[in-house]
Amino acid sequence: MIARRVRGAMALLGAASVLLAGCGPGGRASAADPTATATTVSTAVPTTAPSSSGAVSTVSTTTVSTTTSSTTSAASAATPPPSAPDQGDVPGPEGTGRCAVDTRYTDEPATGLLPEVAAAWAAVLAEAAQVGVDVCLADGKRSRAQQQQIRDEYVRDYGEAMAEQYTLPPERSAHVTGTAVDVQPRAASNWLEGSAGRLGFCRTYDNEPWHFEFDATFAVTGCPARLPSPNG
Numbered sequence: 507m508i509a510r511r512v513r514g515a516m517a518l519l520g521a522a523s524v525l526l527a528g529c530g531p532g533g534r535a536s537a538a539d540p541t542a543t544a545t546t547v548s549t550a551v552p553t554t555a556p557s558s559s560g561a562v563s564t565v566s567t568t569t570v571s572t573t574t575s576s577t578t579s580a581a582s583a584a585t586p587p588p589s590a591p592d593q594g595d596v597p598g599p600e601g602t603g604r605c606a607v608d609t610r611y612t613d614e615p616a617t618g619l620l621p622e623v624a625a626a627w628a629a630v631l632a633e634a635a636q637v638g639v640d641v642c643l644a645d646g647k648r649s650r651a652q653q654q655q656i657r658d659e660y661v662r663d664y665g666e667a668m669a670e671q672y673t674l675p676p677e678r679s680a681h682v683t684g685t686a687v688d689v690q691p692r693a694a695s696n697w698l699e700g701s702a703g704r705l706g707f708c709r710t711y712d713n714e715p716w717h718f719e720f721d722a723t724f725a726v727t728g729c730p731a732r733l734p735s736p737n738g
């Protein structure tokens with residue numbers, strides 16, 4: 507998993523290079539580290555972005571998350587039936603592909619994203635192909651365990667304060683609910699940001715140009731104001 511940690515370091519370079527000096531994650535080779543992905547540093551359901559409500563309300567009753575939508579912003583989310591499985595325990599892919607145009611990043615399948623989100627992501631890829639933009643899904647769905655491990659690693663590697671700027675606990679993560687995607691390389695995230703929500707995805711944080719969250723209403727309302735970071 508060295509390569510994945512190196513990518514993690516690269517992902518941070520833009521915003522936190524000073525903290526990488528001498529203590530970047532690229533130097534450690536954890537044998538079993540399923541969640542140390544490149545751009546998976548951020549996840550959140552910001553209070554201004556009702557990212558879970560739109561998706562939850564339209565997906566099938568077999569995939570709706572309940573326990574992961576316990577943020578303050580999820581108050582309007584539909585309540586799935588008791589029989590619905592817990593989306594938060596569904597793991598995401600583990601570095602199953604390499605981003606062809608920038609090998610620092612992975613390009614994983616949309617497995618585990620809520621059906622509506624996966625469909626919208628497919629539309630993103632189709633439109634990107636039409637206009638000649640190479641888009642990689644550096645990270646999408648995470649289980650609670652995967653999210654927790656990412657957060658723990660950031661706390662360990664960069665300290666609590668830094669972790670607060672780039673990670674969220676599982677119960678607040680849009681990656682856990684299957685409604686967030688991390689987009690690389692930068693040309694791709696810039697292009698998607700330029701769509702201004704038309705495709706259902708909006709960049710949500712100032713400090714994470716790669717992190718987008720889905721809500722069907724974005725196509726109508728445009729993107730909400732960004733938060734400075736996952737933790738405001």
Ligand SMILES: [Zn+2]
Binds near residue numbers: 545
């Ligand atoms: Zn993210």
